[in-house]
Amino acid sequence: MKDRRNFLGFGLATGAAVTLTYCASEPAAKSGAAAALEDEGRDQLGKVVTAYGERSTFEKTARLVPDTKTPATSSSRTPLADTYGIITPNALHFERHHAGVPKIDPAEHKLLIHGMVDRPLVFTLDDLKRLPSVSRVHFVECAGNTGGEWGLKTAPDVTRSHGLASCSEWTGVSLKLLLEEAGVQKAAQWLLAEGADACKMARSVPISKAMDDAMIAYAQNGEAIRPEQGYPLRLLLPGYEGNINVKWLRRIKVSDQPFYTKDETSKYTELLADGKAMIFTLPMDAKSVITRPSGGQKLKGPGALEITGLAWSGRGKITKVEVSTDGGATWKPAQLQDPVLTKAFTRFRLPWTWDGTEVQLVSRCWDETGYQQPTREELVAVRGMNSNYHCNVRKTWKIAADGSVTNA
Amino acid sequence: MKDRRNFLGFGLATGAAVTLTYCASEPAAKSGAAAALEDEGRDQLGKVVTAYGERSTFEKTARLVPDTKTPATSSSRTPLADTYGIITPNALHFERHHAGVPKIDPAEHKLLIHGMVDRPLVFTLDDLKRLPSVSRVHFVECAGNTGGEWGLKTAPDVTRSHGLASCSEWTGVSLKLLLEEAGVQKAAQWLLAEGADACKMARSVPISKAMDDAMIAYAQNGEAIRPEQGYPLRLLLPGYEGNINVKWLRRIKVSDQPFYTKDETSKYTELLADGKAMIFTLPMDAKSVITRPSGGQKLKGPGALEITGLAWSGRGKITKVEVSTDGGATWKPAQLQDPVLTKAFTRFRLPWTWDGTEVQLVSRCWDETGYQQPTREELVAVRGMNSNYHCNVRKTWKIAADGSVTNA
Numbered sequence: 179m180k181d182r183r184n185f186l187g188f189g190l191a192t193g194a195a196v197t198l199t200y201c202a203s204e205p206a207a208k209s210g211a212a213a214a215l216e217d218e219g220r221d222q223l224g225k226v227v228t229a230y231g232e233r234s235t236f237e238k239t240a241r242l243v244p245d246t247k248t249p250a251t252s253s254s255r256t257p258l259a260d261t262y263g264i265i266t267p268n269a270l271h272f273e274r275h276h277a278g279v280p281k282i283d284p285a286e287h288k289l290l291i292h293g294m295v296d297r298p299l300v301f302t303l304d305d306l307k308r309l310p311s312v313s314r315v316h317f318v319e320c321a322g323n324t325g326g327e328w329g330l331k332t333a334p335d336v337t338r339s340h341g342l343a344s345c346s347e348w349t350g351v352s353l354k355l356l357l358e359e360a361g362v363q364k365a366a367q368w369l370l371a372e373g374a375d376a377c378k379m380a381r382s383v384p385i386s387k388a389m390d391d392a393m394i395a396y397a398q399n400g401e402a403i404r405p406e407q408g409y410p411l412r413l414l415l416p417g418y419e420g421n422i423n424v425k426w427l428r429r430i431k432v433s434d435q436p437f438y439t440k441d442e443t444s445k446y447t448e449l450l451a452d453g454k455a456m457i458f459t460l461p462m463d464a465k466s467v468i469t470r471p472s473g474g475q476k477l478k479g480p481g482a483l484e485i486t487g488l489a490w491s492g493r494g495k496i497t498k499v500e501v502s503t504d505g506g507a508t509w510k511p512a513q514l515q516d517p518v519l520t521k522a523f524t525r526f527r528l529p530w531t532w533d534g535t536e537v538q539l540v541s542r543c544w545d546e547t548g549y550q551q552p553t554r555e556e557l558v559a560v561r562g563m564n565s566n567y568h569c570n571v572r573k574t575w576k577i578a579a580d581g582s583v584t585n586a
Numbered sequence: 587m588k589d590r591r592n593f594l595g596f597g598l599a600t601g602a603a604v605t606l607t608y609c610a611s612e613p614a615a616k617s618g619a620a621a622a623l624e625d626e627g628r629d630q631l632g633k634v635v636t637a638y639g640e641r642s643t644f645e646k647t648a649r650l651v652p653d654t655k656t657p658a659t660s661s662s663r664t665p666l667a668d669t670y671g672i673i674t675p676n677a678l679h680f681e682r683h684h685a686g687v688p689k690i691d692p693a694e695h696k697l698l699i700h701g702m703v704d705r706p707l708v709f710t711l712d713d714l715k716r717l718p719s720v721s722r723v724h725f726v727e728c729a730g731n732t733g734g735e736w737g738l739k740t741a742p743d744v745t746r747s748h749g750l751a752s753c754s755e756w757t758g759v760s761l762k763l764l765l766e767e768a769g770v771q772k773a774a775q776w777l778l779a780e781g782a783d784a785c786k787m788a789r790s791v792p793i794s795k796a797m798d799d800a801m802i803a804y805a806q807n808g809e810a811i812r813p814e815q816g817y818p819l820r821l822l823l824p825g826y827e828g829n830i831n832v833k834w835l836r837r838i839k840v841s842d843q844p845f846y847t848k849d850e851t852s853k854y855t856e857l858l859a860d861g862k863a864m865i866f867t868l869p870m871d872a873k874s875v876i877t878r879p880s881g882g883q884k885l886k887g888p889g890a891l892e893i894t895g896l897a898w899s900g901r902g903k904i905t906k907v908e909v910s911t912d913g914g915a916t917w918k919p920a921q922l923q924d925p926v927l928t929k930a931f932t933r934f935r936l937p938w939t940w941d942g943t944e945v946q947l948v949s950r951c952w953d954e955t956g957y958q959q960p961t962r963e964e965l966v967a968v969r970g971m972n973s974n975y976h977c978n979v980r981k982t983w984k985i986a987a988d989g990s991v992t993n994a
Contacts, residue, residue, distance in 0.1 A: 223784055224686030225813070226657035229648035231677040234817045236692055237810050240637035249634035262757035262805035263721035265673065269639040270809065278632030284644055308891045310937045313671035313923050349670035376631055397670035399807065401678065402645050405633070409642045483716045515721050517925045529718045 255341025417492025451562025663749025825900030859970025
């Protein structure tokens with residue numbers, strides 16, 4: 179017999195060995211332990227089939243909703259420590275609203291394409307759904323995600339540090355197809371994307387991105403986009419900062435110059451150390467974070483466990499993730515879960531045995547451009563201390579001897 | 587100017603050209619059409635951020651729930667014509683229950699592994715979540731899916747014909763890891779998987795499958811498995827008929843022979859023309875179906891549109907899908923949406939222009955074993971007319987001159 183305990187080390191730490199003689203055909207022969215297990219079987223008919231399912235009432239995983247006096251211009255965060263794989267459930271996708279979630283009747287909603295085009299066009303939802311479609315898994319991340327890690331006072335858990343990022347399978351129509359239908363004029367360089375919310379949130383989009391992998395999305399994880407993600411239409415610009423993925427999209431205006439809207443001048447710019455600000459810094463750089471174990475959790479005791487987390491890049495595929503259990507002194511390669519997709523969450527894993535001493539866990543990643551996720555010191559050296567946007571520093575978790583996990 | 591209308595043919599059929607001078611900075615200059623569009627913008631703050639989101643109240647897409655006197659031992663079907671991409675929303679995943687959905691407290695639930703093992707083991711949910719995990723996208727399909735297509739009276743829509751199949755990203759623990767921890771004995775050939783529902787639904791699983799890609803799943807599309815899919819634990823045997831993916835999993839017993847449970851003797855066997863029955867026909871063969879346009883829909887008029895559908899195989903990846911618009915006389919290759927994953931839904935698409943005459947649409951697929959989806963006549967020649975299980979014949983939709991789509 180090959181004893182796997184010594185190889186993987188999970189025997190004592192996890193499954194408890196029991197001695198029993200449990201046999202379905204001989205119920206009278208059950209030991210006490212087996213009888214207790216059998217009691218868990220239900221002895222009456224359960225719930226019937228339903229038209230639209232709901233999660234178990236035992237499940238309490240929720241977005242973090244801040245205590246604010248302006249909940250319509252606020253954000254909620256995905257609880258990344260309690261999500262699995264690379265798909266974020268629609269109900270837990272982070273939110274960031276500038277004037278709340280409008281209620282839109284999809285039968286009345288239209289998308290206008292105008293400006294520097296030969297044929298201004300108006301599309302209904304039915305029009306768009308009849309066109310050639312595309313489905314792709316992509317993350318969306320708020321430019322302000324992880325901004326709190328820029329300073330020395332870091333967030334106590336991964337919801338607060340990284341929860342303004344989520345990942346879905348989006349379905350919609352290629353924006354390039356629509357722009358070609360409208361006949362984009364040669365001088366066109368930018369377009370304005372405007373939402374149907376009360377503030378008419380709008381952003382300028384480079385025409386090069388619009389003609390690349392941009393999508394007018396009407397579905398998310400197999401069903402209609404959720405209201406808080408832009409129902410019935412959102413602009414999806416894979417890898418670009420969340421704010422420019424305009425929700426409740428109602429209008430695209432083609433131009434030969436950017437529009438300098440409120441949200442790309444008063445916000446979502448990056449003030450450097452010398453007082454100059456960068457504008458239109460749109461792609462999100464490569465980032466990784468360990469989601470389990472992570473801050474706020476408590477390990478039950480020493481032994482074998484899995485270190486897992488997420489990595490993503492707005493510039494392509496993640497090519498490598500490394501994990502350190504000694505605060506960055508030494509590193510081990512993590513396993514990347516297939517499929518590794520471009521501009522999408524990538525799940526990484528590393529089996530590990532905790533010896534019960536105080537340790538520091540940290541991850542770092544690379545994307546296919548060769549870019550490496552920086553330390554805080556490396557980021558500050560280049561970008562100074564004035565900005566909160568596009569922070570992608572490494573995040574360290576400390577496991578204390580009692581098993582409690584905190585921000586280091 | 588390059589006129590894309592003639593190339594793609596979408597201009598007249600979809601986006602309606604409008605003449606207007608719409609400009610955000612000059613509201614007074616709006617034409618009537620532009621004013622109507624602007625009215626859609628909301629002028630008050632919308633809904634605030636929430637802990638757990640819900641879909642729009644305008645969305646009515648639902649599983650098909652049958653009118654039955656025994657709703658606890660019944661099934662509901664995924665509305666495949668109104669889902670997108672390859673991920674089925676958890677709320678719309680098909681159901682098939684034999685004694686209803688039990689209510690299980692995950693803190694109390696345990697998984698027992700016993701029988702021909704050196705160390706019987708009991709795992710709590712917390713034990714399992716600490717172990718190395720795996721996430722993969724796989725379909726689950728009821729063996730009876732499409733059974734109605736065996737005869738000449740076919741189903742009128744794709745929900746009824748193919749709605750007992752769905753696809754999710756599942757996360758859990760490799761069953762091989764657990765069995766190796768328990769120390770599977772050399773003579774082991776089968777195992778019993780038993781659920782915690784009132785009927786203790788149980789099936790025999792070949793040890794070769796258990797040691798291959800089998801998973802003890804605790805999450806589905808990023809969150810805890812839904813109650814109707816086996817909360818808190820289900821056995822996932824990628825590509826095998828749905829029934830053997832035992833839900834509410836409570837017990838695995840290792841043996842040197844199969845158990846011949848009720849559901850693998852009275853049901854889920856295949857009666858051939860000569861009166862003999864096949865048992866343990868577990869993998870689902872390659873199948874494809876056009877989901878849009880499909881039965882029950884009505885096209886608004888001639889013109890360009892997309893033909894799209896799903897293909898899958900329990901034996902590996904889909905390698906090719908072809909679509910015919912003349913009832914199978916001629917075929918065109920469809921585009922397969924990346925990523926094409928093993929034992930998962932694969933989305934296929936084909937841009938097409940309907941000329942307004944009566945036509946018949948049908949798809950066929952191949953998997954990486956070289957197997958080709960059969961016609962009804964080919965299936966009947968091999969398997970006779972006595973069975974409803976594992977029917978994977980091609981499905982034909984007729985578009986009438988008025989645009990209505992029916993089963994052919």
